[in-house]
Amino acid sequence: MCTDQNPNKPADSSTIFPPLIHDVVVLTGPTASGKSSLAVALAKKINGEILSLDSITVYRNMDIGTAKPSREERQGIRHHLIDLVNPNEDYSVACYLKQAHQAVEQIRSRRKKPIFVGGTPMFLKGILRGFNPGPPADWNFRESVEKDLKEFGPEALKARLRQVDPLAAHRIHLSDTRRMIRALEFAKITGSPISHQQTQFESTYTAQECNVFTLAWPRDVLHRRINQRVEKMFQIGLIDEIKRLVEQFGALSRTARQAVGYREVLNGLAEGQSQSQMIEEVAAHTRQLARRQETWFRSFQEIQAIPMSENQPLDETVDSLINLLH
Secondary structure (H helix, E strand, O other): OOOOOOOOOOOOOOOOEOOOOOOOEEEEOOOOOOHHHHHHHHHHHHOEEEEEOOOOOOEOOOOOOOOOOOHHHHOOOOEEOOOOEOOOOOOOHHHHHHHHHHHHHHHHHOOOEEEEEOOOHHHHHHHHHOEOOOOOOOHHHHHHHHHHHHHHOHHHHHHHHHHHOHHHHHHOOOOOHHHHHHHHHHHHHHOOOHHHOOHHHHOOOOHHHOOEEEEEOOHHHHHHHHHHHHHHHHHOOHHHHHHHHHHHHOOOOHHHHHOOOHHHHHHHHHHOOOHHHHHHHHHHHHHHHHHHHHHHHHOOOOOEEEEOOOOOOHHHHHHHHHHHOO
16 A cells, blocks of 8 residues: 555555545646645645645655745645656556545645645546545556557547447547556556446536636647746756656656656756757647646536636635635
């Protein structure tokens, strides 16, 4: 089982995590949408503590590329589920949910309000609808399928999945190759379709029953915020941070090295790219990530969109958000 001392050890495959949607606030949204600062301001007003809902901030020393809030930016508000494992270690959804359940219990014991903040879709889905981790990963199988994916493309991957799990093939978007590979892996290991094992994902709540919100910016404004954030990351030392990570830890874990920002710089350093080329790559891929996140969030009926404007002061946004809580 995952423990605080060894969080990267896989959870028992028989463990099913129930939803954590009751009596919590969930603040999500695309990257660079201002979740962290809004969450801190909200926590101050509702006596809350913050739980990160991000698959990369769990890694120690990956700070600049994740826009991890500094101690000063946390303003005395306690943050959980940050800096849990080293960048060369794997960390699963099951491990995250185990520690999230433990953290929520601790926060409630202090009579505080749990506030989940972040934009990792699978972490969010586990919080909202529960999660059955199933069998551990078969990395050899995954690497074989990923090789086929590069050669034949996602349409061939979906056709292969359609043969073993038509329902999963229907539900999973063509661009979500990671989930398609997991569905194939699940069927190979267990001999049964993953769609038959995930009925807990069918149990949903309406937005009116939940305190789950996404920050919705006009597309052009969000893109400008992303570009500004990426520029700042390079200005304050993203390249040096990644060089230190490689020097200290060697090869990063699969998840860590594929994170937007880190992947492009690692490739850019290997290929001798200029900093301006890396900035352009990171910004473009971050904008693409934001679009995928927005599409994913729209698929959740539990989530209520909060229109954002650069002209609205932070305190007014917080007060508007508090008025929606129940």
